[in-house]
Amino acid sequence: MKPPDAISFEIKVLANLIKRKLDDGSSDGGEDGLTGMQGWIIGYVRANSDRVVFQRDIEKDFNIRRATVTGVLQLMERNGLIVRESVGHDARLKKITLTPKANLLHERVVQRFMEFENDLRCGLSEEEIASFFGIVEKLKKNLK
Numbered sequence: 645m646k647p648p649d650a651i652s653f654e655i656k657v658l659a660n661l662i663k664r665k666l667d668d669g670s671s672d673g674g675e676d677g678l679t680g681m682q683g684w685i686i687g688y689v690r691a692n693s694d695r696v697v698f699q700r701d702i703e704k705d706f707n708i709r710r711a712t713v714t715g716v717l718q719l720m721e722r723n724g725l726i727v728r729e730s731v732g733h734d735a736r737l738k739k740i741t742l743t744p745k746a747n748l749l750h751e752r753v754v755q756r757f758m759e760f761e762n763d764l765r766c767g768l769s770e771e772e773i774a775s776f777f778g779i780v781e782k783l784k785k786n787l788k
Contacts, residue, residue: 651783655783662680662764663680665760666679666680666683666760667679667680677723678725678749678753679716681716682716682719682720682725683753683756683757684706685702685716685717685720685726686725686742686746686749686750686753687750687753687754687757688702688705688706689726689740689741689742689746690742690747690750696731696739697739697740698737698738698739698740699713699714699717699728699738699740702717702740717740720746724743724745724746725742725743725745725746725749726740726741726742726743726746727740727741727743728740728741729741
């Protein structure tokens with residue numbers, strides 16, 4: 645039975661729909677086989693190419709658990725998308741570097757996410773979008 649007017653329930657349903665849609669669209673033609681999360685990580689590492697990115701950065705900025713990030717990064721490494729290399733000042737830390745394969749996929753990933761974002765915004769006014777982001781910020785603040 646669906647909880648009546650439960651914000652958390654509706655957000656969970658929406659998150660599931662988003663994940664499913666991103667993951668389903670990830671294998672368009674079976675070319676890349678990327679999940680949505682892998683695409684986000686490629687974009688994140690590219691966007692932060694001016695600095696060294698570590699696993700803990702992804703954990704913090706994506707607000708996901710260490711075990712989850714570990715699993716995704718291990719799969720990305722096995723699939724030849726990233727390389728994790730030790731850094732000189734602390735052998736426990738491994739910087740994340742995109743491979744040429746990931747860099748080639750990046751443009752398709754960006755295009756797919758732009759199309760997906762446009763689909764999400766379809767039928768929404770600028771005021772509704774601004775209101776949505778305002779509400780999201782308030783909800784995040786309530787949870788901290």
